[in-house]
Amino acid sequence: MSENVDREAQQDDPRLVVLQAVVDRITSWQEGSDQATVRKELDSALDGSDVDVDEATRQRIVERVTSESPHFDVREVL
Numbered sequence: 542m543s544e545n546v547d548r549e550a551q552q553d554d555p556r557l558v559v560l561q562a563v564v565d566r567i568t569s570w571q572e573g574s575d576q577a578t579v580r581k582e583l584d585s586a587l588d589g590s591d592v593d594v595d596e597a598t599r600q601r602i603v604e605r606v607t608s609e610s611p612h613f614d615v616r617e618v619l
Contacts, residue, residue: 556592561615563587564602568611579606 563586571579580603587594594602601618605611 557615559590559592560594563590563592564606564613564615567602568606571606572611574607576603576607579603 563583567579567582567586571582574582580599583599583602583606587599598618602615605613605618
């Protein structure tokens with residue numbers, strides 16, 4: 542039950558919405574790119590936002606974007 546509450550709270554979190562938009566944009570423009578390119582674009586996009594993402598989460602995002610199934614719900618890597 543608490544997981545459902547947490548997910549509902551996350552859906553209302555504007556930082557999560559921004560992070561999902563960043564990931565969706567990176568995925569759309571960089572699908573098929575190498576990890577270094579995706580990381581550079583991710584860092585640049587996050588620097589322009591008000592969302593802080595730790596190193597481990599950034600790496601998980603890069604790995605997902607460069608995987609065979611790059612479109613995902615960002616909550617999966619948080």
